[in-house]
Amino acid sequence: MVELESQGQLTDRANLATRAKLAVTKLRHPQKVSPQLVCGPSCWLKRHTGSPRRPPLPPGPSPLPFIGSLIAMIKNRPTLKWIDRMMDEMNTNILCFRIGQTHIITVSDPKIACEILKDNDGIFSSRPDCVSGYLVSGGYLSTILAPANDHWKKMKKMLVMEVLSVARHKWLQNKRDPEAHNILRYIYNECETNVNITRGILNVRSIVLQHSCNISRKIIFGSRYFGQGSENGGPGYEEIEHVDSFLTVHAYVYAFCVTDYFPWLRWITDFDGHEKIMRRSLQTARKYQDSLIDERLQQWNDGVRTKEEDLLDVFINLKNPKLTSNQIKAQILDLMLATFDNTSNAVEWAMAEMINQPRIFKKAIQEIDSVVGKDRLVQEFDTPKLNYIKACLREAFRLHPVASFNLPHVSSVDTTVAGYLIPKGSHVLLSRRGLGRNSDVWNESMTFIPERHMNGDNEVVLADHDLHMFSFSTGRCGCPGVLLGTTMTVMLMARLVQGFTWELPPNEPHVDLNENVHNLWKAKPLFALAKTRLPRHLYPALKLDVKLGICIIWTSLICSATLGDQVTTDVASLFLLDDEGSRSNPDMAIEVSDLLSVDQLLESVMKSAQQVSRISICNAPNMSFEMSNHFKQRQQWHVNGVQSAGQSFMEQSTAPTTSKRVSNDGADSDAVIVSWSNHRSNGVMARYQANGIVVDELTNREFDQLQLSRVRDHLV
Structure with a gap:
């Protein structure tokens, strides 16, 4: 004792x-x-x-010593399907399995998801260190894939305040609008002009993917194409290769690469081949982007460029923080990757479901005809009222998310969620599929029902901060581009629904809604029969200015000698002014949208050039020409009008008057070309379409040296 x-x-x-x-x-x-x-x-x-028991880990498979569930993961590729299967078999909304020394937590319950991304947002605000994230971000120089640190905080603030703000979004509308017109033009060409080739059956996936990338390139680089595009107005080889490289990168970012969980293997061996594939795809993407960035940086350094016109200019001119060349390249790659797949996937799935249920498609058409009508094209300012269109898209985001999981979050400390221990360093994944198809939240969760998102007259929004579905991420690592993504998605869907009817191809009873084996994309691309449903003049045929409906191609020539009807010229410069604002010399550009009449246009041209030898104006239907008397001392006007497809030009010579309307047989022509010259005109070679005229080449001998191959863009 x-x-x-x-x-x-x-x-x-x-x-x-x-x-x-x-x-x-x-x-x-x-x-x-x-x-x-x-x-x-x-x-x-x-x-x-006084000392409570340590809470248990979430349910999951029993791990092996040291390697955890590595063997099971490798044997059950694709891993995301294996995880979904385990959650279903264990009947759990939160799962834990270990690979190496890393715990991976997956969640499919909205309450638990909110506890992670809202209640404990500060703990889960970082990203894991992995090979794919390191490669894509250029060594964590960007924002989306970078772990949380001081650099990440500066980059995130810069994106929110300077690049993706509401003010910047409005500033970029003149970049987005032409792309909304361009997709109509392209589909019209494919289902009407090229109907003998396409039979009107179009690859919807290809259309929406390229459109999304076109917008990204336009707002970032100021141009739709890296190359010349294709003759039908679609993408060229460069754009197709660029998009394909992005699809590959998306497939391998955070794709459960073995070396991510055994860091000592990194840079020693590419165990499952992910690193090689990623490097090759990123090299393809960057070969198109980085050269443009280097060229633009040089223009600003040399003083050639002085005005901000796109997001690349914005990145270059940021002061706080001042970005290096490599940081700009990493940020732009981030933006390009973030803006194309979510939109295109949602629109393709929504179209597929709506074609399978004509009742839904009819209701969407009725809404857009009621809100917008059939005498004009839908615009961005119409989208707040298109609630049923947005409900269809929201339902597509719910039922058919673009990926099985969101980008992973990392726990910075040991914490407890839903009564379970989440160890420090755990990778936390929210199951997009599980949240959107959770039968405890959604009635008939596997059925496409847009009406479930309608709430009286309240506006429907695509984002869901309660995480009942996962369209755009939330929290500190949330998507800073929700406004841009929403606008792109709704406008794309609205233009497709308003502009065309979409039906099943012949001999196909229904749309196959099976998912891809390796992801949640539609197993087969959606092919649909497209037919126009609006008045013909609303479909773009030539890219004309939005306000005036005119497209100007003009040349500044300095005459060195004039002998009779022959003119010897030295080409000084060529300018193409369209609704994109593209031009070869910004200093001599004419802002067409600010002009009120052709009279002012001609005066501006004369002021901008030492001597103008030719002006060609392609005019929209019912357009009046106002011509100044001070041009009377010039040579004659050649007025060429065409009424319909297949007709030859009617040419008449007349002196300019104060006002003139061109017509054939007393009716306004479908399209006209007015050419003014101070020398003899040899005419304009043109190709016709049913709704007007498309200029293919200017073949006058005076313009041979210009090498102007074709005017690709079309009328609003």
């Missing part, structure tokens, strides 16, 4: 008696010693009240 008292320094008689009994019991029956007797009543009480 004395020995026990000296060892434990116990004064409580009850504890002394207990320890005495323990000593006797230990000698007689050592196997029957109770944990309660080891520490006594007071010690046991302290253990179960």
Whole structure:
């Protein structure tokens, strides 16, 4: 007793008696010693009240020593389908499995998801260190894939305040509008002009993918194409290769690469080949982007460029923080990757579901005809009222997310979520599929029902901050481009629904809605029969200025000698002014949208050039020409009008008057070309379409040296 008292320094008689009994019991029956007797009543009480038990990990497979569930993961590729299957088999909304020493937590319950991204946002605001994230971000120089640190905070603030702000979004509308027109022009060409080739059956996936990338290139680089595009107005080889490289990058970012969980293997071996594939795809993407960035940087350094016109200019001119060349390239790659797949996937799936359910498509058409009508094209300012269109898209985001999981979040400390332990360093993934198809949240969760998102007259929005579905991420690592993504998605869908009817191709009873084996994309691209449904003049045929409906191609020529009807010229410059504002010399550009009449246009041309030898104006239907008398001393006007496809030009020579309307047989022509020259005109070679005229080449001998191959863009 004395020995026990000296060892434990116990004064409580009850504890002394207990320890005495323990000593006797230990000698007689050592196997029957109770944990309660080891520490006594007071010690046991302290253990179960003052120091709570460590919470358990979420349910999951039993890991092997050191490697965890690595073998099971490799045997059950694709990993994302294996995870979904385990969650279904275990009937759990939160799952934990370990690869190496990293715990991976997946969640499919909106309450748990909100607990992670809203209640404990500060703990889960970082990204994991992995090979794919490192390669895509150029060594974590960008924002989206970078771990949380001071650099990330500066970059995120810069994106939110300077690049993707509401003010910047409005500033970029003149870049987005031409792309909304261009997609109509392209589809019209494919289902009407090239109907003998396409039979009106179009690849919807290809159309929406390229449109999304066209917008990204336009707002970032100021141009639709890296190359020349194709003759039908679609993408060229460069654009197709660029998009394909992005699709590959998306497939391998955070794709459960083995070396991500065994860092000591990095840069030693490419265990599953992910690194090689990523490097090759990124090299393809960057070969088109980085050269443009380097060229633009040089223009600003040399003083050639002085006005900000796109996001690349914005990045270059940022002061706080001032970005290096490599940081700009990383940020732009981030933006390009973030803006194309979510939109295109949602629109393709929505179209597929709506074609399978004509009732839904009819209701969407009725809404857009009611809000917009059929005498004009839908515009961005119409989108707040297109609630059913947005409900269809929201339902597509819910039922058919672009990826199984969001980008992973990393726990910065040990924490507890939903009663489970989330160890420090865990990778936390929210299941887009599980959230959107959760039967506890959604009735008939596997059925496409847009009406479930309608709430009286309240505006429908695509984002869901309650995480009942996952369209755009939320929290500190949330998507800063929700406004841009929403605008792109709704406008694309609205133009497709308003401009065309979409039906099943002949001999196809329904749209196949099966998912791809390796992801959640539609297994087969959607092909649909497209037919026009608006008045013909609304479809773009030539890219004309939005306000005036005119496209100007003009040349500044310095005459060195004039002998009779022959003119010897030295080409000084060529300018193409269209609704994109593209031009070869910004200093001599004419802002067509600010002109009120052709009279002012001609005056501006004369002021901008030393001598103008030719002006060609392609005019929209019912357009009046106002011509100044001060041009009377010039040579004759050649007025060429065409009424319909296949007709030859009607040419008449007349002196300019103060006002002139061109017509054939008393009716306004579908399209006209007015050419004014100070030398003899050899005419304009042109190709006709049913709704007007498309200029293919200017073949006059005076313009051979200009090498102007064709005017590709079309009328609003």
